[in-house]
Amino acid sequence: MNNSSTSSSELKLFLRKSLVRMIAFLAVAIAVFFIRLPREYYFSIPEKSSFSKITWNENRLNTIDNLDNTVVFVGSSICLNGINDSLLNTLDSTGTTYLNLGQSHTCFAITDVLLDNIVLDRKLHPKKVMLCFKGDAMASLIHSMYPVTASSQKILQSAGDYNTFLLPQILKRISWNVNYLTEKVKFDDRDHLKIFKSNYGFEPQRYRDSSEVEVIYQRLKVGSEANFRSIEQTTQGVQHGIKTKLFLTKVDYMENVKYQRTVFERSARMLDEHGIDYDIILYPNMISARMNKPHLMADYIKHTFKGIDYSKHDIIFMTDTAFTDARNYADMNHLNPTGAELLTRKVYEHIKQ
Amino acid sequence: MLFNSLEFLIFLIVVFFLFWVALKGRHRLQSVLLLVSSCIFYMFFIPKYILILFITILIDYFAGMKIATSEGRKRKIYLVVSIISTCLVLFVFKYYNFFITNVNSVSDIMGWNYSIEAMQIILPIGLSFHTFQSLSYVIEVYWRKQEPEKDFVIYSLYVMYFPQLVAGPIERAGNLLHQFHTKPKFNFALAAEGMHQILWGMFKKLVIADNCAVYANYAFSHYNELSGASLAIGASAFAFQIYGDFSGYSDIALGTSKLFGVRLMRNFNLPYFATSIPEFWRRWHISLSTWFRDYVYIPLGGSRVGGFKFYRNVFAIFILSGIWHGANWTFILWGLIHAVVYIIYYMIWGGGKKKPLAEEAEKWEIKNLFGGIITFIVVTIAWVFFRAADVQEAFAYLGSTFSHSFFGSDVKKFLPAALLILPFLVLEWFNRKSHNGVIFSGYPMKPVYRMIVELIMALLIVDSFYTLDHEQFIYFQF
Numbered sequence: 168m169n170n171s172s173t174s175s176s177e178l179k180l181f182l183r184k185s186l187v188r189m190i191a192f193l194a195v196a197i198a199v200f201f202i203r204l205p206r207e208y209y210f211s212i213p214e215k216s217s218f219s220k221i222t223w224n225e226n227r228l229n230t231i232d233n234l235d236n237t238v239v240f241v242g243s244s245i246c247l248n249g250i251n252d253s254l255l256n257t258l259d260s261t262g263t264t265y266l267n268l269g270q271s272h273t274c275f276a277i278t279d280v281l282l283d284n285i286v287l288d289r290k291l292h293p294k295k296v297m298l299c300f301k302g303d304a305m306a307s308l309i310h311s312m313y314p315v316t317a318s319s320q321k322i323l324q325s326a327g328d329y330n331t332f333l334l335p336q337i338l339k340r341i342s343w344n345v346n347y348l349t350e351k352v353k354f355d356d357r358d359h360l361k362i363f364k365s366n367y368g369f370e371p372q373r374y375r376d377s378s379e380v381e382v383i384y385q386r387l388k389v390g391s392e393a394n395f396r397s398i399e400q401t402t403q404g405v406q407h408g409i410k411t412k413l414f415l416t417k418v419d420y421m422e423n424v425k426y427q428r429t430v431f432e433r434s435a436r437m438l439d440e441h442g443i444d445y446d447i448i449l450y451p452n453m454i455s456a457r458m459n460k461p462h463l464m465a466d467y468i469k470h471t472f473k474g475i476d477y478s479k480h481d482i483i484f485m486t487d488t489a490f491t492d493a494r495n496y497a498d499m500n501h502l503n504p505t506g507a508e509l510l511t512r513k514v515y516e517h518i519k520q
Numbered sequence: 521m522l523f524n525s526l527e528f529l530i531f532l533i534v535v536f537f538l539f540w541v542a543l544k545g546r547h548r549l550q551s552v553l554l555l556v557s558s559c560i561f562y563m564f565f566i567p568k569y570i571l572i573l574f575i576t577i578l579i580d581y582f583a584g585m586k587i588a589t590s591e592g593r594k595r596k597i598y599l600v601v602s603i604i605s606t607c608l609v610l611f612v613f614k615y616y617n618f619f620i621t622n623v624n625s626v627s628d629i630m631g632w633n634y635s636i637e638a639m640q641i642i643l644p645i646g647l648s649f650h651t652f653q654s655l656s657y658v659i660e661v662y663w664r665k666q667e668p669e670k671d672f673v674i675y676s677l678y679v680m681y682f683p684q685l686v687a688g689p690i691e692r693a694g695n696l697l698h699q700f701h702t703k704p705k706f707n708f709a710l711a712a713e714g715m716h717q718i719l720w721g722m723f724k725k726l727v728i729a730d731n732c733a734v735y736a737n738y739a740f741s742h743y744n745e746l747s748g749a750s751l752a753i754g755a756s757a758f759a760f761q762i763y764g765d766f767s768g769y770s771d772i773a774l775g776t777s778k779l780f781g782v783r784l785m786r787n788f789n790l791p792y793f794a795t796s797i798p799e800f801w802r803r804w805h806i807s808l809s810t811w812f813r814d815y816v817y818i819p820l821g822g823s824r825v826g827g828f829k830f831y832r833n834v835f836a837i838f839i840l841s842g843i844w845h846g847a848n849w850t851f852i853l854w855g856l857i858h859a860v861v862y863i864i865y866y867m868i869w870g871g872g873k874k875k876p877l878a879e880e881a882e883k884w885e886i887k888n889l890f891g892g893i894i895t896f897i898v899v900t901i902a903w904v905f906f907r908a909a910d911v912q913e914a915f916a917y918l919g920s921t922f923s924h925s926f927f928g929s930d931v932k933k934f935l936p937a938a939l940l941i942l943p944f945l946v947l948e949w950f951n952r953k954s955h956n957g958v959i960f961s962g963y964p965m966k967p968v969y970r971m972i973v974e975l976i977m978a979l980l981i982v983d984s985f986y987t988l989d990h991e992q993f994i995y996f997q998f
Contacts, residue, residue, distance in 0.1 A: 177708035178540055185715065188971065195975050196982070335526070335986075342986035345979050 199341050201319050208347060209315045218312050219363040220247060220270045220370065224281065227266070227368070234285070234293040237264045238518065240368075241278050242299020244271040245450040248501045250297075251511040253367040258515050263294060267368030273301050274310035275431040276325065280317045282434050286441050296438055296445040297483075297514075300431070300468060301500075307422045308332075314339040328433065330426040371504040372497035380493040384453050387499055391454040395463060402466045432472050435480075446481040446517075451490035451510065452500045461486050483517050485510065521564035523772045524725055524985065531561065536779055540706055547703045551673050554780065558682035562645075565686075569644040572609055573680065579605045580654045581675045584661045588668040595662065602658045610651045613643050618847030646686030648844055650679050652811055657693045659815055666693045674700045683776040687769050689787040689807035696782070704781040713958065714778025716974075720959045721771025723977045726984040728944055729764030732757040735937045740907060743917045747928030751921040757937050758907050759900045760944070763791065766805070771958065786956060790948055792899075795891030796869075797861045800899060808844070812837040823866075830866075835859045850905045850914060857902040 206225075214222040240250045247269030255265035268281060278299070285291045314322060314336045322340055326333050363370065400407075407415065419425040438445045449455075449464045465482040468475075487509070489495060495506030502510055521528050535557045543549045563570055583602030587595055611619075624635045657678065660666035669675040678696050739746060739754020746754070767788035777784045787807050794800035801809045813822075820833045835856075842855025901918065908914035951959055959977075960970060 174706040175544075177711075178706040181706070181708050181711050184712070188974065191971060192975055192978050195979065199979065338982055339986045341979075342983050345983035346987045349980070349983055 196341050199344050200337060202344050203319075204344060204347050209343070212315045212343060213312045215362060216312075217361055218271060218310075219361055220368070221277075221312055221316060223363045223365070223368070224268045224270060225284075227268075228285065228289060228291075231291065234266070234291045236262060236294050237266050238295045238297060239285070239293040240265070240267045240269055240297045240299070240448075241281055242269050242297075242448075242450075243273040243278075243301060244269065245273075245301065245452075245500050245502075246297075246299040246448075247271055247368070247370050248372040248497070249450050249507050249510050250514065251369045251371075251504075251507050253369060254508060254511050255515055256367070258512070269299065269368065269370075272310050274308065274313065275427045275434065276330075277310040277313045277316060279430045279434045279437075280313065280321060282437065283321070284316075286437065286443065292441070293443060295518075296443055298431075298434065298445055298447045300447050300449055300464065300482075307418075307424050307427060309336060309423065311339075315343055325426065325430075328426055328429040329420070329423075331420055331423050332426075369507070371507065372501050374503050374505075375497050377493040377496075380453075380496050380498060383498050384493065388454065391499070392458065395454060395458060395460065398467050399460070399463055402463070402470045404470075428471060432474055435472065435475050439476075444480075446483055448514065449482065449484040450500070451485040451487075451502070451506075453491070453493065453496060454499065456485070456488075456490040461490075481517070483514065485513060487513065521561050523769060523776075524722065527564070531557070532776065532779070539704075539780060548673075550704060551677060551700060554682070555673055555677050555680065558677065558680040558685055561682040562680065562685060565645045566642060572613075572644055573650065576606055576609060576651070576654055577676050577679050580658055580679075581669070581672060583658055584668040584675070585670070587658065587661050599658060599662045603655060606651055606654050606658075610647060613641060613647055615843075615847045646688075649688045649690055650685065652690045652808070652844075654679055656690070656811060656815065660693055666697075669693070669697055671701075681777070681782070683773040683780075683782075684784055687766070687773070688805075689770060689773065689785050690811055691784060691807065695785060699782045707781060710778050710781060710783075713956065714775040716960075717771045717775030717778065717956065717958045719775075719974060719977060719981075721768045721773075721775060722981050723959075724764040724768030724771060726768075726981045727764075727977075728940065729761045729768060730984055731940055732761035732764060732937065735934060736761050736907065739934075740913075740917065743913075743920045746920070746924070746930050748921045748924050748926035749931045750928065750934045751917065751924070753931070753934040753937050755900050755904050755907075755917070755921070756896075756941070757934075759792070759896070759903050760941050762903065762906070763788070764944075767791075767957075774956070775958075789957060790952055792896055792945070793892060793949070793952065794895050795888045796865055796895055797858060797898060798865055800895055801858075801862075808841065812841060816840060831863055834863055834866075838862065845906070849911050850908055853911060853914070854902050854905040857898070857905065861898050 210222050210225040213219055238255075240246050240252065247267065250265075250267045250269070252265040252267040259265070270277065270281070282296070285293065309330070309332050317325075317336075319340060322333070322336050325336070330336070435445065447468060449461070449468075451461070455461055455463060461484045465484050468482055469477060489509055490506070495502055495509060497503045497506075521531060535553065538553055539550055543553055559570060562573065580602055583598050586598040587602070590598060620636045627634060657666065657669075657675075661668050669678065674697060677700055678691075678693060681691075681696070684691060735757035736754055739751055739757065743751055743754075770787035774784045774786070785807055787805060789803040789806065791800055791803040794803050817833055817837045820836060821829055822833060823830055825833065838855040838859035839852060840855075841858075842851040842853070845851040845854070904917050905911070905914040908917060947959060948957075951957065954960075960973065965973075
């Protein structure tokens with residue numbers, strides 16, 4: 168009896184002391200989380216990584232006074248590698264300019280931060296924004312540079328948008344803030360060759376032999392087709408059984424898809440509120456092109472994002488059979504420079520209309 | 521499940537509360553909980569591999585019972601069957617491809633026209649650790665030093681106990697089984713020590729090892745371009761990477777186990793303060809070196825046999841130790857280097873009375889420092905073989921270290937490694953008299969200062985956790 172009560176009191180003491188330490192750590196961590204370090208510091212972090220386009224975007228925006236006459240492309244690597252803004256600037260003689268601010272890795276949240284940066288922080292008013300929507304699946308994971316580009320407040324606010332990956336984002340922000348003090352003694356093994364350097368924002372993908380692209384296609388075909396079929400069913404309002412419903416709920420919340428959807432809609436709403444015109448581009452990919460269902464994702468967008476006024480905003484998708492050809496691709500989703508030129512010309516035709 | 525992951529943190533908190541709160545006082549259920557948790561922990565890697573573990577457990581459990589109740593030849597047969605079946609799993613998964621590659625090479629050299637296909641399999645995590653733990657049990661039962669374990673849950677827990685399942689320490693039945701049989705009673709001092717040990721282990725892994733890894737990885741992937749000094753620092757960085765990594769893992773394992781009232785054996789005792797190679801092996805991976813000592817070296821006659829047989833015994837344990845680490849000639853050469861230096865030491869200074877360890881010595885002499893530096897250099901050269909992808913790369917790395925100009929402008933890039941390693945060594949030195957090697961446990965400290973240090977360590981852990989591509993624990997592959 169005595170032993171048992173001693174054990175209980177020792178457990179309580181242990182839990183109490185652990186709690187005190189946890190609270191102390193939380194207090195320090197919260198303080199570190201809210202420290203505001205120079206913006207240049209945060210944007211120097213991605214510079215020597217494969218995300219160096221983020222730094223390039225920031226530096227380019229620093230040199231721009233207005234975007235009143237500029238069409239801005241935002242989105243993931245399929246935008247970065249798909250729209251040749253240099254070509255667009257050559258094609259258009261009306262005085263409208265084009266800027267590709269795509270950045271590698273699919274994540275609507277980091278695009279949302281970029282749009283906030285342009286519209287809310289810098290008070291720029293682009294002539295038009297072309298929002299990228301990844302064609303075969305919803306984004307789920309959050310960009311590893313999100314806690315660098317988003318402010319502490321923005322990260323916290325994401326909790327209200329169902330960001331289920333909030334804790335790692337907060338810890339990452341704390342980590343980068345601590346790293347401000349420790350980075351000088353750290354070894355810099357980052358690859359300087361990866362730094363994105365260009366006068367315009369398009370990054371040409373390397374050419375890959377079309378037979379190699381076909382091999383990639385065959386490897387991923389079954390899974391991707393199944394994915395598209397599931398998207399098609401959702402769009403058609405197919406009634407799912409309880410098992411599928413539970414699975415979809417899991418995907419929504421545990422895999423963070425709900426947050427990414429919310430954020431996409433939030434970006435669109437913010438542009439509307441500021442009177443900025445925008446369209447949505449569905450970049451071509453081999454699966455949807457070869458399934459001959461390029462409209463599928465457009466239907467899905469209309470079904471999913473009901474807050475968008477589609478009479479004002481177009482969803483652009485490619486019906487050209489050239490996009491079934493592996494010779495235009497670097498892999499399943501990314502166009503090579505030839506494919507990018509083809510797409511850029513098609514998009515230009517659309518904008519001219 | 522990695523110790524340095526958020527999943528493990530959640531897992532540990534859940535198991536802790538179930539163990540001490542939900543199942544308080546229900547010893548049987550607490551044991552079952554630990555076993556189920558261990559299964560879940562293991563299945564986070566490759567779930568189906570738990571069947572291999574289960575079969576091994578089943579064979580050794582029944583073999584232990586049979587050995588205990590049999591006599592004479594039968595008894596030996598049960599032991600041999602148990603050892604062969606346990607080792608067979610290890611051989612198939614770990615050594616088959618190495619064996620086949622070498623057979624094919626010999627066949628090529630001899631001009632024989634056949635080759636055997638290698639298998640496409642992934643090594644079950646921690647296989648060498650739990651295999652050796654199982655072997656130790658049946659051997660101890662055979663030697664009648666250990667009663668056979670009749671309780672299947674307890675025996676399974678002995679092999680699968682999650683804190684030490686995938687990277688040791690390789691425990692002995694004599695230390696662990698009786699602890700599992702004792703009704704657990706929460707001990708504040710032990711649990712608090714466990715928490716400190718987990719924090720210190722995380723610090724060693726994430727702050728020391730993972731930061732050193734950046735230097736070591738760069739040096740080993742650019743050895744053709746770097747100056748000798750940079751390569752020497754790069755190799756030293758690997759020495760501290762592997763120490764921080766493995767001893768950090770052991771600290772987390774020991775600390776985690778203490779939260780459940782179970783004490784595991786100490787696996788590291790300030791190895792880089794060793795003043796000779798024999799002393800290094802009394803401090804490095806203690807659970808493995810004592811395993812080889814007890815089950816290979818001493819049965820072969822140890823140092824009592826003298827002459828050729830003694831040299832044979834030394835080579836046997838070091839080559840076996842190399843092979844234990846992996847199916848690669850680099851590990852065998854690593855073991856050979858240690859064996860040769862070990863024998864040279866004995867030839868010069870003899871195997872007389874063991875010198876006391878640094879922390880036991882009454883006074884520290886300058887010759888100890890000299891011995892310590894020489895030992896560290898030898899150990900680091902051997903680590904180059906351990907780290908290199910193949911033997912050629914190891915020789916090329918060492919060749920570049922001594923043939924390139926020693927000082928180059930690149931050295932500046934490597935100097936911050938000293939800022940990482942030297943304070944760490946100083947901390948360890950001041951802490952040398954602690955019984956468990958956990959930071960600041962060697963001398964009293966005001967609670968408020970201790971808490972400040974803990975907070976700084978926690979922030980540095982978070983810093984390294986998210987800003988580095990943290991490496992998996994090196995010893996998981998063994």
